[in-house]
Amino acid sequence: xxxxxxxxxxxxxxxxxxxxxxxxxxxxxxxxxxxxxxxxxxxxxxxxxxxxxxxxxxxxxxxxxxxxxxxxxxxxxxxxxxxxxxxxxxxxxxxxxxx
Numbered sequence: 001x002x003x004x005x006x007x008x009x010x011x012x013x014x015x016x017x018x019x020x021x022x023x024x025x026x027x028x029x030x031x032x033x034x035x036x037x038x039x040x041x042x043x044x045x046x047x048x049x050x051x052x053x054x055x056x057x058x059x060x061x062x063x064x065x066x067x068x069x070x071x072x073x074x075x076x077x078x079x080x081x082x083x084x085x086x087x088x089x090x091x092x093x094x095x096x097x098x099x
Contacts, residue, residue, distance in 0.1 A: 026076070030069045037062045 040062060043055040 026069060026073055030066070030073070033062055033066050033069065037066060 037059060040055045040058040044052055044059065046052050046055065
């Protein structure tokens with residue numbers, strides 16, 4: 001198959017533009033990670049010891065990543081609440097003028 005865009009610069013730009021539209025959200029990552037954790041949990045009971053050990057490792061790594069995602073989501077919610085509460089307050093220090 002021939003390269004549709006033989007110019008390397010344009011090819012990189014096209015590849016970058018294609019990736020830009022595919023960014024996921026934090027909620028997408030959380031849901032996908034939860035699904036992976038559930039699948040790894042099912043594999044834990046496997047008769048094959050090697051596969052079980054791999055599943056244990058996957059669960060421990062996935063649980064740590066899941067906890068970070070939850071933490072970031074909570075921080076984003078708190079920040080949004082603080083920002084919205086800050087908009088409703090009265091004058092700010094910079095509004096007082098020179099002392």
